[in-house]
Amino acid sequence: MTTAARLIRDTLTPHARRLEVARIADLVAADAARPQDFALRTGGLYASFARQRFDRDARDALITLGEDAALPQAFGALFDGVTVNTSENRPALHVALRSALSDTAIARDAHAQAAEARVRMAALVAQLEASDVTDIVNVGIGGSDLGPRLVVDALKDFGSGRFRVHFLTNVDGSDAQHRLAKLDPAKTAAILVSKTFGTQETLLNGAVVRDWLGGSERLYAVSANVARAEAFGVAPERVLPMWDWVGGRYSLWSAVGFSIALAIGMDGFETLLAGAADMDAHALQTPIGGNITLLHALTAVWNRNALGLSTHAVLPYDERLALLPAYLQQLVMESLGKSVTPDGDAVGLDTVPVLWGGPGTNSQHSFFQALHQGTQTVPADFIGVVNPAHPHADNHAALLSNLLAQTEALANGHAADDAQKSYPGNRPSTLLLLDRLDPHSLGALIALYEHSVYAQSVLWGINAFDQWGVELGKRIAGELLPAVQGADVAVADPVTRALLDEIGARRAR
Ligand code: F6P
Numbered sequence: 197m198t199t200a201a202r203l204i205r206d207t208l209t210p211h212a213r214r215l216e217v218a219r220i221a222d223l224v225a226a227d228a229a230r231p232q233d234f235a236l237r238t239g240g241l242y243a244s245f246a247r248q249r250f251d252r253d254a255r256d257a258l259i260t261l262g263e264d265a266a267l268p269q270a271f272g273a274l275f276d277g278v279t280v281n282t283s284e285n286r287p288a289l290h291v292a293l294r295s296a297l298s299d300t301a302i303a304r305d306a307h308a309q310a311a312e313a314r315v316r317m318a319a320l321v322a323q324l325e326a327s328d329v330t331d332i333v334n335v336g337i338g339g340s341d342l343g344p345r346l347v348v349d350a351l352k353d354f355g356s357g358r359f360r361v362h363f364l365t366n367v368d369g370s371d372a373q374h375r376l377a378k379l380d381p382a383k384t385a386a387i388l389v390s391k392t393f394g395t396q397e398t399l400l401n402g403a404v405v406r407d408w409l410g411g412s413e414r415l416y417a418v419s420a421n422v423a424r425a426e427a428f429g430v431a432p433e434r435v436l437p438m439w440d441w442v443g444g445r446y447s448l449w450s451a452v453g454f455s456i457a458l459a460i461g462m463d464g465f466e467t468l469l470a471g472a473a474d475m476d477a478h479a480l481q482t483p484i485g486g487n488i489t490l491l492h493a494l495t496a497v498w499n500r501n502a503l504g505l506s507t508h509a510v511l512p513y514d515e516r517l518a519l520l521p522a523y524l525q526q527l528v529m530e531s532l533g534k535s536v537t538p539d540g541d542a543v544g545l546d547t548v549p550v551l552w553g554g555p556g557t558n559s560q561h562s563f564f565q566a567l568h569q570g571t572q573t574v575p576a577d578f579i580g581v582v583n584p585a586h587p588h589a590d591n592h593a594a595l596l597s598n599l600l601a602q603t604e605a606l607a608n609g610h611a612a613d614d615a616q617k618s619y620p621g622n623r624p625s626t627l628l629l630l631d632r633l634d635p636h637s638l639g640a641l642i643a644l645y646e647h648s649v650y651a652q653s654v655l656w657g658i659n660a661f662d663q664w665g666v667e668l669g670k671r672i673a674g675e676l677l678p679a680v681q682g683a684d685v686a687v688a689d690p691v692t693r694a695l696l697d698e699i700g701a702r703r704a705r
Pocket of ligand 1: 340666
């Protein structure tokens, strides 16, 4: 077991034992100031941890754990551009895309490069706005898709309306087939977004789009590999930079967010960055006890390691955040889906839970049955928005009452004579409330999750910024491609060989 894991175990085990049969409802009843004292605020965001299954002593132990694990120092290192991504020998300076909170040369240089790229991006936005282009297709996958897609969808109330923005992702040709069928190539521009410009899906879809456009006149690219983008046929003046010091899943704040800037305008994009910058300052400068990002991370570790809960649900009560769970699946599970430290030692404790979820109230009529009465306890983040951006007050009142009702029902449960109608309760949740959903608050919300993920990685002693686990499948797919295309090549695995034969036999049917 690593030192980090031992620290978690030794700090949390006594409290986990003490609270083994504790009930959230009793913890709330025994502590009149709990609703206020277990809530934190920053800017337009309020976070209540009052329905977590810990008491004041356990919460204080979590704060001590954060201090002993040197979380504030780790955040200093992140912002200073220390090589936190050791397996790839890089810093992770996504914070420099939106804030200037460090004076190190590397952080200042990154911040200046980002500002310079935004000037170029603004010029391209202006050019497109002045053209007769009506539709934009963002071609990318993973971090080159999920962040921009989430933000464009979530901020549709703030769209300038100048462009319709589409996302082409899946290597499945039906994605391109159906998406492009509705568009006019003469009035469409495409942005090929790929940090590496070596991703199979994006290169194949990029080639489909390039052919469909009939040339590269309205082809743009965002990449850290400018040479490859140019070799693909994108004119140098239409290639925006990325850098190896930004991880793909942390990159929507860079030119990867070109489609966002086209959807909500350059001012809207800058406001999104300002919201994230406010959360950066909060994360870096606020002591652990008042720090939403760090308490969120410590709560996640409590639920995973003290309570042993293996999944985590994200439940936004706002249709505009419907894509948040999918976005967070990459951010959280690609960052924290590790079981060894950078030295190759087994962590010795469980790390990332399976993250899943969906928007309320839709999900109430789907999987909430399992949340209330299933055998597994699923901790959840509920996210609510106080002021809507629509005039349908009755709908919004119903939405908020459902949000409040669900968190209460999950925590308190309900005893009935008929066991089938009993609710065990004691199911923990955090409630995040935004004053309103706008570019600023969305930037802050996403940055909150980024910082929580980093803090969790520090607590577990793992690298949040690499993703070696996705490589093996890519390599095998590359090796199998000729066999799938019909070439007579050796395939060692007998099951794969049999499957290829089966596919071959069924092809002509
Ligand atoms: O396969 C995983 C991954 O490397 C992600 O981390 C990344 O966001 C995605 O692929 C796309 O990579 P790229 O931007 O280089 O095309």
